[in-house]
Amino acid sequence: MHARVFVAGLTVAATACAPLANAATDSEIQQLRDELTALRSDYAARIGALETRLAAVQTTVEQSAPVEPAPFVQPPLATASSGSSGNEFNPAASLILTGTYGQQSEDPANYQIGGFIPTNGDVGPPGRSFQLGESELTLAANIDPYFSGYFVGAFEGDNGTSVEEAFVSHVGLVPGATIKFGRFLSDFGYLNEIHAHAWDFVDAPLALQAFFGGQLKQDGLQARWVAPTSLLIEVGVEFGLGDQFPGTDRDKNDFNSMMAFAHLGGDVGFSHSYLLGATLYRSKATDRTYQDLDQFGAPVTDAFTGDTDMWGLDFVWKWAPDGNSVERNFKLQAEYFHRNENGSLTFDQDGPGDATGNYNSDQSGWYAQAVYQFMPRWRFGARYDRLDSGSTDIGLVRSGLLPSTAFPILADHDPRRTTTMVDFSPSEFSRLRVQYAWDQARFTDTDDELSLQYIMSLGAHGAHKF
């Protein structure tokens, strides 16, 4: 009833006021129109005069131009092509070509991050000798006035293909909001969202490898909102299928992974900028299997079922004198990850020793890296990685049913790695890199890893985030 009265009142008010308002604006608009027309014809005259003078100047320039004049190519007039083939609307396309040459003192086949449940993902250095990296094909365009689309397909060196990203985005549903849906690199922390070709090192930080098996991708929805402030304050959420490590596909309605993040960023003058971030992430896993050895050294398949709760903090600070990063610039970046997994762990799933007990772990990891461009095109960088296998409570071991040696990969270990790199970028579109790392991710033995890498970008000029 109240609503009806309100609507009726509104209608009355609107009809009553509308003509008045229109009358007022009509005359104003007419006046404005007249002014603008006068302004326009005035400009047309002026520009006409300028153009005549321009032509005169041009002829004199042409006449007096001596040897080796820089050619002035006149712009073609706006071309209204009549026979359109439809290709004019093709998306902006770009292709990234990457590859490495590697030498490793340890066998890459037995690479593992000690103390952490294997992700079955992308871990370790890119193999020995020449390795073709991912060739990334990106297509992007506006779909219509409401949506734009973005696709990144990856052709792996071993001839596999994968959809890295394929999402649709919408800008400004409410002021400051951006919505993305499809498959996208999750906004967990700072580096996860950045494509590998834009990284400052050949490989991902150990923390990303241990906690996500490389990069966390979501099949789902992301909504983010930028506050109307002069400091950057941004908050966002993600909901997803959560089938990628640490989650698994659970064949359920609803969403299996949830994330919330916040960013705070700003400048100190033109020379310094910073960005701080915090992330919360939760997903569930059912029968997330991995390979290990039992207490007798025989291979077994173990499985985790339960909840994963993570949080992370990230920090980036960039410096460039007067903001001019072409000459020299410096970038400091650090991230911290914490993971709690709570549920059950099955030993020798579907095997003769099949047994299940509680599982609870608190693990963490961080990295810090600095990259300095000491002269145009040349950069030097160093990175330190550290993981802490933390406290792991395995019910089957606590109850005495199995010895702790039945879970060798979950033994206490603090993986560490130190990495240095130098890269040279002949242009904005090409980069050559040398990297050397002392990798102590395995329980024993330090892996000395040398990598030479090329990253080439063809086609549309990519725009990179901060």
Next chain:
Amino acid sequence: MVRFRCLAGLLVALFASAPAQAALSVFACLPEWASLAQELGGDKVSVYQASSPLQDPHRIEARPSLVAHMRSADLVICTGAELETGWLPVLMQTAGNRNVQPGTPGYIAAADYIERLEVPTRLDRAEGDIHPSGNPHIHLDPRNIAKVAAVVSDRLAKLDSKNAAFYAARGDDFETRWGAAIAKWEQQSAPLKGMRLVPYHKDSVYLIHWLGMVEVMDIEPKPGIPPSAGYLAELVDKIQRNGADAITRSMYTDPKAAQWLSEHTHVPLVDLPYTVGGTPGANDLFGLFDDIIARLEKVRK
């Protein structure tokens, strides 16, 4: 309760720190457009300048503060012609502001309104960092500024219609003063006609064109590709053979190559401000051209 109040207070404070409410908020990619917006909008606009005059306009980072200011902008003025292609699209995609997307009244790409020079006939990255739409450094011909000013004035009036008369008057006034200034500069720079320049980067093409000077060659072998030592040695010979009156460079470029070349060819080096704020003399758009002409005149004698 106290905590809640504190949080609420904080939020209010943060929102209050947003750019002034009453004024139309203008996001200018480059200092020249910030200066123009200020000339045309006066105290009815609050202008945010996204880059410093000493930044290479091709290579600006999508810094967090740029996202924040893009979020609240009513009008974005950039050069276009792919000059901002490495960073502007990121801002457009992340700031969540649909009123300033390309194609809306809230977005002006200045290069769309002028006749561009050096539109390449052959598009190939082997030619260096070339722009399919032509040379983007359009603001160094003041006649282009006049054309862009008309567009900006128009757009301000459209977006902030209650102050339309103000913008029109302001635009008229600027046009008169700018027209007079162009006449003065053209008269003053008559002796510069035919002056032979060797710029570092192809960023003074419009200036050279306007004043009837001659671009003998560039120090960069190809746009965006810095010269090697060997190439510089070749240039010494080339410059001596062809003759040049001045080697010029913009303040954002590396001075070393230009200085070395000047020493070895005895052709004077002129540092040009490139944009508003590039030198102390270039304190606004008028000062920019005053200073450029004064600096060139000094070596012309």
